Amino acid sequence: MEQHRHQNPTNMRMKLPITCLILQIILIILFGTIVQYDDETDAKEWHEHLHNGSKDADNDFYYRYPSFQDVHVMIFIGFGFLMTFLQRYGFSSVGFNFLIAAFALQWATLMQGFFHGLHGGKIHIGVESMINADFCTGSVLISFGAVLGKTSPVQLLIMALFEVTLFAINEFILLTLLWAKDAGGSMTIHTFGAYFGLMVTRVLYRPNLEKSKHRNCSVYHSDLFAMIGTIYLWMFWPSFNSAITAHGDDQHRTAMNTYYSLAACTMSSYAFSSLTAHDGKLDMVHIQNAALAGGVAAGTAGEMMLTPFGSMIVGFLAGIISVLGYKYLSPILEEKLKIQDTCGVHNLHGMPGVLGAIVGAVTASLATPDVYGKGMEDVFPQIANGEFTASAQGARQAISLAVTLGMALLGGLLVGFILKLPMFGAPSDAICYEDSIYWEVSLRCLQ
């Protein structure tokens, strides 16, 4: 066995099982030690609440579970199928997405719980922590998009282990220390995931990747599979951005703002995809990705009184930026900065995430009691109780963006070097973007 492993570094027979089993056993032990039902999932506690006048309909499950399931679909179908565009990497796209998400959501429960869910030394969990775990997982999957086709599943699990941890720290700094608002995660999820992944792929730069260039391409049906991912991400983004906003008008408004941002983004993406092609033909890469940038860009300000009008402007710009990024910036990043960004996450999550953060900072700084009324307490509690001004909120939003960029780039640098360790079984430059090194392909078929 050992000998065999040395002959073929991408043989996962020991590496992958050991990594999965150790990680999972640690997770189980930690869950057994420090995780508990919260008041709304615990039989005894919830019935105390009922005894004290609550009703079953007040259980947070009914406010958030439908949104949770939409987010869940985005994480597993959305991200998973979006990456199936490669002709021979569909198994890995969906399959590794599945694996690292299943790990990351468990680890995220612990890390996020440690930073903001501790009650008497125990982490209390319920539907809101499930949504937050899926959000954190989304960030890891964005980074996965940057290194798609060039990393082994063991590398991906190790990346997830570190990235989730850093995500939770960054989120803690933003939401708890800086009191920033970022319900849909323009900063915490998209900006962080994108720049972390870009830095990882920079460190893992492969000078001879053109040896696999003939596999870094799509075929007709792989592009249709990818559209399943795109459309699900697009449809459910309103649920994503509104999943953990306050009950009532906040969830309602956030979903609607995102809906219009995405619609406008789709229009500008199609326009610029056609405009930037010499023969006016639409490019599937733009449609699959840029049309989603409106969701990313509404991630911070979506819960604010951005108005549908404002949302549409934001989405419109995000689509343009994203298409132009794919067309003109990505080739430069690859040639000049040696950033091989397989899915172009810089264009879908990076720049639109930064745009979303800026829009959030500006919108926050313009918040007035006249517009928000008593709703200010839900959106900007510190402004409502006079702790700080709208401008200060805006400034804190801007600082949060800077912190996120710093954390992502430094974290990606560190993790990139860890992933370079040879023991993780990365494929050689000549067999990237290829399922058959990690999967039995059509084993059962004689035809």
Add this chain to the structure above:
Amino acid sequence: MEQHRHQNPTNMRMKLPITCLILQIILIILFGTIVQYDDETDAKEWHEHLHNGSKDADNDFYYRYPSFQDVHVMIFIGFGFLMTFLQRYGFSSVGFNFLIAAFALQWATLMQGFFHGLHGGKIHIGVESMINADFCTGSVLISFGAVLGKTSPVQLLIMALFEVTLFAINEFILLTLLWAKDAGGSMTIHTFGAYFGLMVTRVLYRPNLEKSKHRNCSVYHSDLFAMIGTIYLWMFWPSFNSAITAHGDDQHRTAMNTYYSLAACTMSSYAFSSLTAHDGKLDMVHIQNAALAGGVAAGTAGEMMLTPFGSMIVGFLAGIISVLGYKYLSPILEEKLKIQDTCGVHNLHGMPGVLGAIVGAVTASLATPDVYGKGMEDVFPQIANGEFTASAQGARQAISLAVTLGMALLGGLLVGFILKLPMFGAPSDAICYEDSIYWEVSLRCLQ
């Protein structure tokens, strides 16, 4: 550029970007001018409601948003993938569906808001208007099915512009002037969309379409992609029909009636698909389409006390009519009436829509206080408050069908002639049903 455009009329480089950008900028300006949050999405207004005794759980978001998302999936995945059955038109089916839906839902917000959402000169929007906008979009996508493969994206956007406007007018006549009931849109959505599209395709008749006949066909995997669309439409149709009915029993009953109508329809569709084939083999066209007719036919009466029994009879008949339409009527329509109906929308939406309208008229005319009790106020407020009798309600339903047919045929005629203008870049008869004229197909692939 201009020269290039004259050489190749289907080159979209100027036409499509200009159309998209002008439309979107107009939308943004109009939204900025006349659209506002409604009381349930506005931070200040909703908190006034909370102050006055409402609870967050009363926000309409929690009654309707899960249904909205199901409808949203039907519009973007359901319609989009249903049309991917063509072997080389999958990009356009999903992609143009995506584009025109993103446009139509914004434009519908304005048109429907103008006709029945004005408050002090402003259009107030929330989750119910989002559902209505998706409904109106559905109508446009039905018409898209009739012309599938034969129109450029610019033609489709122009068609959507006019069709949404006419849809809103027809809906205003039916629901506001005639006080008809049509929660699931047998008339407003399906009958209107189908006959509008049929008239458009009639006007755009192509005598030499047999030149593209070899591409007007499915392949094995394209039929499987189409089944994704079919199954999603089938599963979520109960949500579609119940999305905007009254809270409580109405939503509950409508969803259940539709569920049983669809189940019975599936059984009769399979039966007749096999029965009408000389070798008894099932035809994917019937399964993909006719099995859905039960949802269409329950669109008007679904919210009424139709009973599961009545719903199953309606669905059973709808499936039969639809299969027979595909088998025997569509060829006649094409040969005799020169109606080239790519997806057979007459069989899925046209005839079942008319059936649904008739069932609605009959069911309404049979409404009695004995059956509806105080629930009459929700379903037929005019009967409940004595404004008119059940028979009069039935008559108004019947008149609504006639109005809808008239509006659809006249509207389709008008819009068909507009779409004939050469500047919109329609493909020639020899290159219909072909993605590569509008899309870069497999550009990134060297294999």
Add this chain to the structure above:
Amino acid sequence: MEQHRHQNPTNMRMKLPITCLILQIILIILFGTIVQYDDETDAKEWHEHLHNGSKDADNDFYYRYPSFQDVHVMIFIGFGFLMTFLQRYGFSSVGFNFLIAAFALQWATLMQGFFHGLHGGKIHIGVESMINADFCTGSVLISFGAVLGKTSPVQLLIMALFEVTLFAINEFILLTLLWAKDAGGSMTIHTFGAYFGLMVTRVLYRPNLEKSKHRNCSVYHSDLFAMIGTIYLWMFWPSFNSAITAHGDDQHRTAMNTYYSLAACTMSSYAFSSLTAHDGKLDMVHIQNAALAGGVAAGTAGEMMLTPFGSMIVGFLAGIISVLGYKYLSPILEEKLKIQDTCGVHNLHGMPGVLGAIVGAVTASLATPDVYGKGMEDVFPQIANGEFTASAQGARQAISLAVTLGMALLGGLLVGFILKLPMFGAPSDAICYEDSIYWEVSLRCLQ
């Protein structure tokens, strides 16, 4: 016609239409005779409730409909696409799944209503009966997986007819006579469906099935289609297990327990898939199926105070058992016991179902008032009101497993022999796993 039928026994032209139409007409007559709206779907009755102080938000629709739709997706997309892995059986997998589910859900409404929904001689229906009907349908689809590719649609409808009936009887014995708990159906759905199907396929043993061996295999894109089914089943399993648990903490807790069980199961499935391959490569069969075993195994205990810790252990073991079953047990079952289990339902539903039943019995026997508090009334009403002890509940759970196994094996034996009747049009050994005997394949395509 008759002559033609004798020439080709798989010609469905008379058999399938007659079966479908007779079954559907019987269903319609029975629904017309004995089915009524329940209090929450009936206009008059619900408004009586409103009159007496209920609110629309109390309607069960808002507690259960989102979960119902998730279950619905699992039944039609999940099961349907999971079985599309075969290279030339995609139409039948999705299409027959669709047909028999449409039949089974109607028949299940009657059978389950007869056994536990009768009110004054009438069956009262609403969203909970719709969920239960979908659950029962799931059991039939599990059995379908065992015989996939080897049965005609008429055989499948006949199987569904009997299996639904036996399912309802078994469910009645377990839930009403034995007072067992099984909200997610580890016993009633999974164990029953699996062992029923295994016995049917045993009776239908085909000694010369190797003649079709070259079609019993997957191709690249068919495996990707199957992953759509897998991921949807995986994502929505928390909704499945929690769909009919009590309102409040019960639904909330069940969903969360299942979520963590599945995550842990995915990790162990990947680990063991790689570990059991000589070259360490992952096998799509394991990923598509074993990763779901955690949902099956949490079906009974999911609503109990299993804790996320316990759920993860259960899921972790389920994944291991399932992969080992596919790798080592299935070949033995086929060679020694002549059980040709196409989808390996023994590994996904059989063994994990038994595991789930055992975990449920143990967890129930450990229930204490200290842990459940007043919530005991919802989970174990008989323990709460002192009717029997926790140990007795555990014993009843264990007896329920034995009853289920007995009912499934005897029922499958009986139904297997019925299905052997030649008139049902089973394919010969040489044309199994082939769509073209029942479907017009690419008829409309000239290419």
